[in-house]
Amino acid sequence: MNESKRAFGFETRMLHAGHIPDAVTGARAVPIYQTTSYVFDDTDFAAQLFELKQYGNIYTRIMNPTTAVFEERLASLENATGCLATASGQAAQFIALATLLQPEDEIVASAHLYGGTYTQFSHTLRKLCVKAHFVDPTDPKNFERALTPKTRALYGETIGNPRGSILDIEAAAEIAKARRIPLIVDNTFATPWLCRPIDFGATIVVHSATKFIGGHGTSIAGALLESGNFDYSHYPTVSDPSPSYHNLKFYETFGHYGFLMKARAETLRDVGACISPFNSFLLIQGLETLSLRMERHVQNALAVAQFLKSHPKVEWVSYAGLPDSPYHALAKKYTPKGPGAVFAFGVRGGREAGKKFIEALQIFSHLANVGDAKSLVIHPASTTHQQLSDEELQKCGVGPELIRLSIGLETLEDLLWDLDQALLATSR
């Protein structure tokens, strides 16, 4: 056995972290453990497992060996202490907040959020008596101004959906640290290849793994990760004796694993939003090529943004990779390889032109997803954000002319051709 330690690189960890070929078969690929449950060694061991005195497999609603590979691999890539995979990104953020908060608690969230997140906070959390204050994240001081004595977390997206604003993670983390509350960052649009929020002071990272992590658009999934650096001793939800585990104190007993153990053994167990082992397998296939795909995604995205910028039928382009973007400086700091491949532009002619544009596209798929290997397009005002009132829409920075693109891996010239012919079709 080699005596030394080594800091393995990102790409090596994309391929190897979390998976050791098993001792019996030596199977090189990660096996799909499509099982609901696991035979116990004996009654003593079973009792220990149920009391969480042993780490081990009990039931796939709580853990699964294929899923564990996905979880540990993503934890390694995000420099996190651990990971909990979930049925969807919505489930991941809900489980993170449901683990952390109790009724009457409040959070301060960026208003530049995915529409589904916005409604989860403004409606479902509200029904559970948790209030979210939404603030313009382009000035991080807005997070500070919205703090109340009940604020228990800050929340934002590395790259905001849909206009591509960049969160000043370090500034938000400082505000959170001064108040001893965690900063939760949705890193879906960046992926750990472009940005690792924990390196900038975030405590909890959430993902919709459905997007670039999978990359193939086949599987809905999510993940939450934790830094291991946050002191939860003043969070009763994590540190108080847990009545559903014989008064086990998760933070005292599991230390830096306490939050994630609680999220898994209690919240996931009770909420039930577990990931399918087969989806975990597909996401592992995605992670193995993450850096290669993201490199091409951001290359194509920049070229498309530059093309649109000079197009006469385009009113504006909001991509932080363009030097005149108000978020360019933040993008250089937080996503130096490129600020993702999802951005928005305004088509000349407003709502009508927007519809014509989408109808004329031949290669871009019109659908409600981002982060596929294929290029995607959507008109948020009529789809993802349609539940929001006009006032809420404006707060999210979504106008009627706004078109959101997710730039894929097709031949660049074909993407430019498609956009050009569809833009020209708007004036016909």
Added chain:
Amino acid sequence: MGSGSSLACDISLNSILPKHLQDRYQNPSLIRRILAESKTIAMVGLSSDGQRPSYFVASYLKYEGYRIIPVNPKAKEILGEKAYPDVRSIPHPIDLVEVFRRPEECDEIVQQAIEKKAKTVWFQLRIVNEHAAQAAEAAGLDVVMDKCVKMEHGRYNGSLHWVGMNTEIITARKARRLF
């Protein structure tokens, strides 16, 4: 997925020690050797309360095949083993003295571990006392500091992996169990 047997990926999570002390007191090869060679563990500060962290660690290690000797002046017996008021009073040899007490008590515990001819002293997670560590090293003992025995065991035998934690182990070699 089986158990870990190779290099540890050195991203040094979850330690409050500076880099040079991590290299000295958290060396993965040393930790794996200690876990493989130790059979009898004196746990100083083991609680008789089944929901205390020390009890979780002890019951885990007992199930994994280690003999746990409780050191607790207030207890008679814990996990089926007779408890002793201090390390000095244990009538048989011990391999590892695991410390679940405050840093200021570590110097005295180390002295007793040296007298007892233990091979290793291990200060649990967040327990740091450099002076005590140096004294143990000067007497030829191995020292681990600011690490949890259960977490480290689970990390290298693969079980911590089952609950989605980052074990930092990267290898393409077939799994084999070392302890």
